[in-house]
Amino acid sequence: MSIRRIRVFPDPILRKKCRVVRRVDDKVKELAADMIETMDSAGGVGLAANQVGALQRVITLHLPGDEDAFVLLNPEIQEAEGEREIIEGCLSFPGYEGMVTRSITVKARWLDENGSKMKITTEDLFAQALEHEVDHLNGILYVDHLLAHEKLASAGSHIEEGEPHMHDVEVEVHADHSDQGAEPEEADIEVVHSTIKFSDLYSESSVDQMHYDLRQAGYVIDASKSAARKHDHVESDDPHLDGGVILDRDHSH
Numbered sequence: 001m002s003i004r005r006i007r008v009f010p011d012p013i014l015r016k017k018c019r020v021v022r023r024v025d026d027k028v029k030e031l032a033a034d035m036i037e038t039m040d041s042a043g044g045v046g047l048a049a050n051q052v053g054a055l056q057r058v059i060t061l062h063l064p065g066d067e068d069a070f071v072l073l074n075p076e077i078q079e080a081e082g083e084r085e086i087i088e089g090c091l092s093f094p095g096y097e098g099m100v101t102r103s104i105t106v107k108a109r110w111l112d113e114n115g116s117k118m119k120i121t122t123e124d125l126f127a128q129a130l131e132h133e134v135d136h137l138n139g140i141l142y143v144d145h146l147l148a149h150e151k152l153a154s155a156g157s158h159i160e161e162g163e164p165h166m167h168d169v170e171v172e173v174h175a176d177h178s179d180q181g182a183e184p185e186e187a188d189i190e191v192v193h194s195t196i197k198f199s200d201l202y203s204e205s206s207v208d209q210m211h212y213d214l215r216q217a218g219y220v221i222d223a224s225k226s227a228a229r230k231h232d233h234v235e236s237d238d239p240h241l242d243g244g245v246i247l248d249r250d251h252s253h
Contacts, residue, residue, distance in 0.1 A: 001030075001037045004052040006201045008092050009141065010213045013050050018057045018137040021073045024115045028058065032071040032113055035060045040069065042201050044091045046129040048136030051092050059133040063125060072118075075110040075134050086128060089155060090142050093210070094202060096152040096220070100145040102128045143219055152220045 007013055021028055031054055039047040039060050049058040062069035082104025089097040106127035109119040122130070132142060143152065214220045 001033045003038050003041050003200055004034050005203070006038065006042065006047075006091050006094075007051055007053060008094065008202060008206050008210045009143075010210070010217075011092075011206070013053060013055070014092055014136070014141060015139045016050060016055055017139050018048070018050055018055045020057050021111070024073065024111065024113065028056065028073070029113055031056065032058055032060060032073075036062070036069045036071070038201065039091075042091050045125065046133045047091060048133045050136060050139075057137050059137065061126075061129055061133070063129070071113040072110040072133075073112070073115075075108055075130065075137070077106055077108045077130060077134055079107040080127075080131070081105045085147065088128070088132065088142050088145075090132070091201075092141070093143070093152070093214075094207065095155050096214070097155045098143065098146050098152045098219075099150050100142055101147065102131055102145075106130050108134075146219070151218075152214065154220075 031049060031052075035047050035049065035052060035058065038052060039045075039062060045063060046059060046061045049056045057074045059072045059075055060069055061072065080103035083101055084104050085099055086102055087097050088100045088102070104127070105121065105123045107119075107121045108130050109117065112118050120126075135142070135144075146152070
């Protein structure tokens with residue numbers, strides 16, 4: 001198994017439809033294993049094959065609380081019911097999140113890594129993850145579902161030079177080695193410190209390009225333009241101006 005580079009917006013492969021898996025061979029199993037390692041290294045819930053540069057209908061999921069991740073080949077959503085608004089993120093948009101509309105209940109089917117037929121009717125995070133990842137296989141991104149007038153919001157803050165990489169995450173794991181059912185003592189708790197190296201998953205140039213293109217596409221507010229608009233605001237006691245007005249520079253007096 002190996003960690004693969006995660007493609008980020010606006011990489012054109014994210015807009016391509018993935019091909020149906022005709023045969024579950026060793027190459028497909030290797031791809032799936034690499035995707036699980038990549039997804040887990042990034043702390044993700046789901047990953048689609050085109051996010052790591054492979055145009056095959058393969059997704060992996062690892063829901064919080066589940067011990068193991070699992071593989072879905074040729075996943076198909078058969079029915080979707082209800083509608084809900086929820087904050088969503090994506091490994092191909094590191095550092096951002098946005099409000100989208102997803103179904104409440106989803107009915108789906110797929111093949112597992114052994115070629116066995118699987119089907120499920122589910123809701124909550126499982127349903128959301130299925131819709132999100134199947135969208136990826138069809139070249140659809142979650143920003144396509146942003147609610148009207150909604151913009152992507154930053155999910156993190158800038159790290160100053162000399163500090164850990166902006167995508168590195170410090171993790172502290174507490175492992176309980178006490179007997180089952182017994183009250184753990186301090187000596188039974190092992191604290192493991194680790195760092196998820198997001199810098200192994202993303203290149204600086206691709207992330208910088210993503211920031212630029214997100215602003216150009218209007219998905220996020222350009223901080224410089226936002227600051228300029230603040231300077232254009234003029235305080236006024238005139239009730240008809242509701243406390244202020246935006247001046248038109250070409251027709252100001």
